[in-house]
Amino acid sequence: xxxxxxxxxxxxxxxxxxxxxxxxxxxxxxxxxxxxxxxxxxxxxxxxxxxxxxxxxxxxxxxxxxxxxxxxxxxxxxxxxxxxxxxxxxxxxxxxxxxxxxxxxxxxxxxxxxxxxxxxxxx
Numbered sequence: 001x002x003x004x005x006x007x008x009x010x011x012x013x014x015x016x017x018x019x020x021x022x023x024x025x026x027x028x029x030x031x032x033x034x035x036x037x038x039x040x041x042x043x044x045x046x047x048x049x050x051x052x053x054x055x056x057x058x059x060x061x062x063x064x065x066x067x068x069x070x071x072x073x074x075x076x077x078x079x080x081x082x083x084x085x086x087x088x089x090x091x092x093x094x095x096x097x098x099x100x101x102x103x104x105x106x107x108x109x110x111x112x113x114x115x116x117x118x119x120x121x122x123x
Contacts, residue, residue, distance in 0.1 A: 010036065010058060014096055016123045021115050023099055023107055024123040035099040036123070042090040046109035053081045053101050060095030064088070 008026050013036055017024055021043060023035035039062060055062065056078040064071045064079060065088040073079055081087050108116045 013123050022117045031103050037097045039091045040094040044111050044113045045088045046111040047086045048109045051083050051102050055079050056098040058096045062091050062095040
């Protein structure tokens with residue numbers, strides 16, 4: 001049985017949480033999750049060995065350090081980090097980001113950290 005599609009409003013979803021570095025699932029498609037996250041400060045260097053990861057900046061500015069140098073993303077820009085590539089996101093002021101990644105991806109990848117977020121938390 002097919003269900004009706006549901007419209008998602010990013011601003012309304014962001015109003016439901018304040019935590020930073022704790023992605024919240026807002027939709028799922030073909031075993032991929034769309035996650036909203038508030039990011040401020042510095043994250044940990046990490047990599048995802050089995051999957052690419054997509055960062056789409058909705059508001060603010062996000063820098064992603066790569067071993068080859070930093071990439072700065074502003075609102076309306078995106079970056080796909082290939083699987084196995086070490087990276088470290090950071091933001092001087094809060095950035096609102098949409099992440100697209102397969103179900104079950106741990107936000108800190110191969111690193112266990114106090115920033116490791118619970119998985120599959122929906123808003």
